[in-house]
Amino acid sequence: xxxxxxxxxxxxxxxxxxxxxxxxxxxxxxxxxxxxxxxxxxxxxxxxxxxxxxxxxxxxxxxxxxxxxxxxxxxxxxxxxxxxxxxxxxxxxxxxxxxxxxxxxxxxxxxxxxxxxxxxxxxxxxxxxxxxxxxxxxxxxxxxxxxxxxxxxxxxxxxxxxxxxxxxxxxxxxxxxxxxxxxxxxxxxxxxxxxxxxxxxxxxxxxxxxxxxxxxxxxxxxxxxxxxxxxxxxxxxxxxxxxxxxxxxxxxxxxxxxxxxxxxxxxxxxxxxxxxxxxxxxxxxxxxxxxxxxxxxxxxxxxxxxxxxxxxxxxxxxxxxxxxxxxxxxxxxxxxxxxxxxxxxxxxxxxxxxxxxxxxxxxxxxxxxxxxxxxxxxxxxxxxxxxxxxxxxxxxxxxxxxxxxxxxxxxxxx
Amino acid sequence: xxxxxxxxxxxxxxxxxxxxxxxxxxxxxxxxxxxxxxxxxxxxxxxxxxxxxxxxxxxxxxxxxxxxxxxxxxxxxxxxx
Numbered sequence: 001x002x003x004x005x006x007x008x009x010x011x012x013x014x015x016x017x018x019x020x021x022x023x024x025x026x027x028x029x030x031x032x033x034x035x036x037x038x039x040x041x042x043x044x045x046x047x048x049x050x051x052x053x054x055x056x057x058x059x060x061x062x063x064x065x066x067x068x069x070x071x072x073x074x075x076x077x078x079x080x081x082x083x084x085x086x087x088x089x090x091x092x093x094x095x096x097x098x099x100x101x102x103x104x105x106x107x108x109x110x111x112x113x114x115x116x117x118x119x120x121x122x123x124x125x126x127x128x129x130x131x132x133x134x135x136x137x138x139x140x141x142x143x144x145x146x147x148x149x150x151x152x153x154x155x156x157x158x159x160x161x162x163x164x165x166x167x168x169x170x171x172x173x174x175x176x177x178x179x180x181x182x183x184x185x186x187x188x189x190x191x192x193x194x195x196x197x198x199x200x201x202x203x204x205x206x207x208x209x210x211x212x213x214x215x216x217x218x219x220x221x222x223x224x225x226x227x228x229x230x231x232x233x234x235x236x237x238x239x240x241x242x243x244x245x246x247x248x249x250x251x252x253x254x255x256x257x258x259x260x261x262x263x264x265x266x267x268x269x270x271x272x273x274x275x276x277x278x279x280x281x282x283x284x285x286x287x288x289x290x291x292x293x294x295x296x297x298x299x300x301x302x303x304x305x306x307x308x309x310x311x312x313x314x315x316x317x318x319x320x321x322x323x324x325x326x327x328x329x330x331x332x333x334x335x336x337x338x339x340x341x342x343x344x345x346x347x348x349x350x351x352x353x354x355x356x357x358x359x360x361x362x363x364x365x366x367x368x369x370x371x372x373x374x375x376x377x378x379x380x381x382x383x384x385x386x387x388x389x390x391x392x393x394x395x396x397x398x399x400x401x402x403x404x405x406x407x408x409x410x411x412x413x414x
Numbered sequence: 415x416x417x418x419x420x421x422x423x424x425x426x427x428x429x430x431x432x433x434x435x436x437x438x439x440x441x442x443x444x445x446x447x448x449x450x451x452x453x454x455x456x457x458x459x460x461x462x463x464x465x466x467x468x469x470x471x472x473x474x475x476x477x478x479x480x481x482x483x484x485x486x487x488x489x490x491x492x493x494x495x
Contacts, residue, residue: 068433130463130464133460134453
C-alpha cells in the first residue's frame with residue numbers, strides 16, 4: 001500500500017561543517033576534487049598525531065560568552081542548524097518553535113569537557129573548590145541539542161542520541177520518527193562530534209592499534225587500501241531540515257531526497273569487532289522497508305573507517321546483500337577525505353552524496369594505492385569520480401562500537 | 415592592592431566573563447550583580463578564588479552587588495596581596 005504524503009519524510013535543508021568544507025557546496029566540491037581535510041595535530045599528553053578539524057566561524061551565530069560557557073559540540077550543532085535552516089529557506093523568525101524538534105546523534109559527550117576541567121584543576125593541586133560550576137551543563141548528554149534550542153529559542157523537544165559511530169544516522173531516523181508520530185512539524189536532525197578535543201580518543205585508538213599513521217596527512221585515511229592502518233579522528237557536524245512531504249510540497253521547498261527506509265539493530269557479539277551477519281541483516285531490512293530490492297540501490301556509502309578488520313567485515317556484508325545482480329550499484333567512502341567524524345560521520349557522508357541525485361556523479365574513495373583484494377567490491381569507485389546512468393536510491397551505512405548498526409535508504413523524489 | 419587596583423581587577427574579571435559587553439563605563443554605584451546572570455556571578459566568585467585567593471561565602475554574595483561594594487568588601491581581604 002502506498003504511503004500518503006503525510007507519511008513520507010523528506011530532507012529539505014542541509015547545514016554542515018566538515019574538515020574540508022563549511023557548507024554542502026564546498027564539501028561536495030572537495031569530494032569531487034580529491035580535497036582532504038586531514039592535517040597534523042598536536043593534542044595534550046598524546047603529542048603529535050593526525051586529525052580532521054573544522055574551520056567554521058563560531059562567532060557567526062554565537063557570542064564570545066556562549067563559546068566560553070558552552071561546548072564545541074554545541075557550537076558545531078548551532079552552526080549546522082542555522083545553516084540548514086537558511087538552506088531550507090526558513091527564517092528563524094518564521095520558525096514554529098514549539099513544533100520544531102532538535103535530534104542530534106553523538107558518539108560520546110562530556111569527555112572533552114571533563115578532561116579540560118581536570119587539566120585546569122591540576123593547576124590548583126586538584127582542590128575541587130576550583131571545579132567549574134559550568135561542568136554539569138556542559139557535560140549533560142543533551143548538551144549539543146540543548147544549546148541549539150537556547151540559541152534559537154526552539155521550545156519543542158530536544159535530545160541527543162548516543163549511538164557510537166552510527167549516531168548520525170540514528171539522529172536522522174529519530175527526526176523522521178518524531179515527524180511521523182506527530183510530535184513535531186519540523187525536525188532538525190543529524191549528528192555532531194567534538195571528539196578531537198580529547199586526547200583520550202587518540203590514545204585509546206592507539207592502544208587498540210587502530211589509529212592511522214602516515215607521513216603525508218592527506219593520505220592517512222585510506223579505507224580499502226592494502227596498507228591502511230587505522231582511523232583518523234575528526235570533528236564535524238551535519239544537520240538536516242526534515243519535514244513531512246505534504247508540508248514540504250505546500251511551501252514549495254527544495255527536496256534533496258526522501259528518507260524512504262531505515263533499520264537499526266545490534267550485533268550482540270563484541271565490544272568493538274563488527275558482525276557482518278547483523279550488518280547485512282540491517283541493510284536488507286532498510287532496503288525492504290524502503291520498498292526496494294538491492295539491485296535498485298545505485299549508491300552505497302560505506303562506513304569503512306580504515307581499520308584492517310572492520311573494512312573487510314563490511315565488505316563481506318556488502319557482498320552478501322549486493323550480489324551479482326546489482327550491476328548498477330556503486331560503492332564509495334567519504335572517510336578517505338575527512339577521516340572519521342564519529343557522531344557526525346553518517347549524516348555528513350549522506351549529505352555529501354545527496355547531490356548525486358542531481359548530477360549522477362559518485363564521488364570516489366581516495367587514497368587507495370593498492371586495493372586490498374578482500375575489499376575488492378565490484379563497482380567500488382576508486383580515486384576519481386564516476387558518472388553513472390542511474391541514481392534513484394542510495395544506502396548509507398553506519399556501524400559503531402558495542403555492535404550498534406543503523407542503515408538509511410534515501411530515494412530521489414520522482 | 416589599592417582601591418583603584420581592586421576596581422580594575424573586578425572590571426577585568428567581568429570583561430573576561432562577559433566579553434561581549436562594554437564594561438568600561440560601569441559606574442561605582444551601578445547594580446553590577448543585576449547585569450550578570452547567576453552563572454556569570456558564580457564565575458566572578460570563582461575568579462576571585464583563583465586569581466586572588468579570596469573566598470566569598472554565599473552569605474556574603476550581597477556584598478558584591480556594585481563595583482563600589484565589591485571594593486569595600488575586598489579591600490581588607492586583599493590588603494596583603
